[in-house]
Structure formats: C-alpha cells, structure tokens
Amino acid sequence: MKIAIVGAGNVGGALGLAWAQKAGHEICFGVRDAKADGVQALMRAIGSKARAGSVAEAAALADVIILSTPWPAAEAAIRAMGNIKGKLILDATNPLARGPDGISLEIGHSISAGEKVQGWAAGASVFKTLNTTGFGNMANPVYNGVKSVMFVAGDDAANKPKVIELVSQLGFDVVDAGPLRNARLLEAHAMLWIDLAVARGQGRDFAFALLRR
Numbered sequence: 245m246k247i248a249i250v251g252a253g254n255v256g257g258a259l260g261l262a263w264a265q266k267a268g269h270e271i272c273f274g275v276r277d278a279k280a281d282g283v284q285a286l287m288r289a290i291g292s293k294a295r296a297g298s299v300a301e302a303a304a305l306a307d308v309i310i311l312s313t314p315w316p317a318a319e320a321a322i323r324a325m326g327n328i329k330g331k332l333i334l335d336a337t338n339p340l341a342r343g344p345d346g347i348s349l350e351i352g353h354s355i356s357a358g359e360k361v362q363g364w365a366a367g368a369s370v371f372k373t374l375n376t377t378g379f380g381n382m383a384n385p386v387y388n389g390v391k392s393v394m395f396v397a398g399d400d401a402a403n404k405p406k407v408i409e410l411v412s413q414l415g416f417d418v419v420d421a422g423p424l425r426n427a428r429l430l431e432a433h434a435m436l437w438i439d440l441a442v443a444r445g446q447g448r449d450f451a452f453a454l455l456r457r
C-alpha cells in the first residue's frame with residue numbers, strides 16, 4: 245500500500261519506518277522541505293520504500309494519509325493536501341496547549357481535534373488513532389510479549405477494518421473505539437499518557453494495554 249505521511253517528525257518518522265520495515269508499505273512523506281536534514285535521514289533509514297515530496301504530491305499518491313503535524317499546523321496541512329475526496333486520513337494529532345500549569349488540551353468535551361480535522365477534510369474519511377501513546381511505542385508497541393493497545397475511532401464503517409489492519413501491522417492490539425466523536429475520549433486518554441510521562445515521572449517507556457477475561 246502507498247501511505248502518505250504529512251508531518252515527518254517524531255511520530256511520522258516512527259510510523260513510516262515501522263510500516264516500511266514491518267509490512268513493506270511504500271511511504272511518501274509530505275513535507276515543506278524535502279532537502280531538510282531530518283527528511284533526508286528518514287529517506288536513508290527507510291531506503292527504497294521511501295520518497296518525499298510536497299504535501300499535495302504525497303496526498304495525491306496515496307489512499308491513506310497520516311496527519312502527524314503539530315496541532316496548530318493541522319488545518320494548513322490539510323488545505324495543502326488538495327483534493328482528498330475518498331481518501332482515508334488517520335489523525336494522530338493532539339490539540340495541545342502550553343500554559344502556566346504545563347501541557348493541557350486546548351479543546352475537548354464538546355469537540356475534538358479529530359472532528360475539526362473531518363470538518364476541514366471535506367470528502368475524506370477521518371479516523372482518530374495513533375495519538376494515545378508516545379512515538380517510541382509506535383516503533384515498538386510490545387512490552388514483555390504483551391501488545392499495547394491502540395484505539396481507532398471513525399464513522400466510516402466500510403473502511404474501518406482496513407484502518408484497523410494497517411494499525412495492527414505496527415504490532416498494536418487495535419480496538420474499535422466507536423464513532424469519530426469519541427476522538428474526544430481518545431484525546432483525553434492521550435493527555436493522561438502525556439501527563440504521566442512528563443509530569444508524573446513515568447518517562448516515555450510505558451504503555452497502556454487492554455486486559456480481557
């Protein structure tokens with residue numbers, strides 16, 4: 245499969261490398277500067293399965309687009325994609341704000357980043373996923389033989405199995421978390437991981453799992 249990744253930073257880089265290495269997918273990074281050191285390092289790490297172009301070029305090449313920009317850049321990045329009718333967008337962003345008490349969510353409860361992304365991405369199907377754990381866990385989601393959990397929320401029931409399969413290929417235990425409005429829950433869940441990592445001394449090497457009886 246051809247996957248476009250818009251936002252070639254910590255998250256985009258980890259996902260691109262993992263999908264190329266674990267599942268053989270072709271990765272096209274949609275970037276503002278294809279010659280940037282970080283982009284070139286990713287090209288070298290992934291090898292022949294990777295290429296980089298403008299955001300519009302990457303989006304045009306792929307059926308699945310990962311949105312992994314900082315939240316303030318999300319709307320501009322989607323507008324830069326051009327015609328995305330019929331594409332699947334996996335929204336990994338979290339609407340983070342920094343204030344006197346540290347990092348918090350800028351929006352929540354009555355709207356989510358995922359729903360806002362869907363509002364900007366007319367004609368595409370947006371799924372909220374890959375936002376609830378650190379990028380290190382996206383590279384390696386397995387702890388002592390146990391898969392960490394990753395949720396997928398989205399309204400496009402016909403394409404949800406495809407998204408679940410794609411995220412499963414990274415090594416996660418993938419759970420359908422319902423409609424896109426449940427991005428409100430997933431973004432709050434992400435904030436818990438961030439708070440534990442940054443403010444409660446857990447560091448980045450921990451993850452949530454779903455236990456079943």
Ligand SMILES: NC(=O)c1ccc[n+]([C@@H]2O[C@H](COP(=O)([O-])OP(=O)(O)OC[C@H]3O[C@@H](n4cnc5c(N)ncnc54)[C@H](OP(=O)(O)O)[C@@H]3O)[C@@H](O)[C@H]2O)c1
Binds near residue numbers: 252280312317320338
């Ligand atoms: N870090 C994590 O562990 C983690 C985990 C889950 C979710 N997230 C979420 O994932 C998103 C990315 O996080 P990150 O840590 O990967 O950030 P990051 O390392 O700062 O990378 C962000 C990337 O987005 C690019 N970018 C910025 N504006 C853009 C635009 N208008 N068009 C195209 N690309 C643009 C930047 O490229 P330039 O070089 O051009 O600026 C950079 O490569 C955030 O929303 C974050 O909340 C992060």
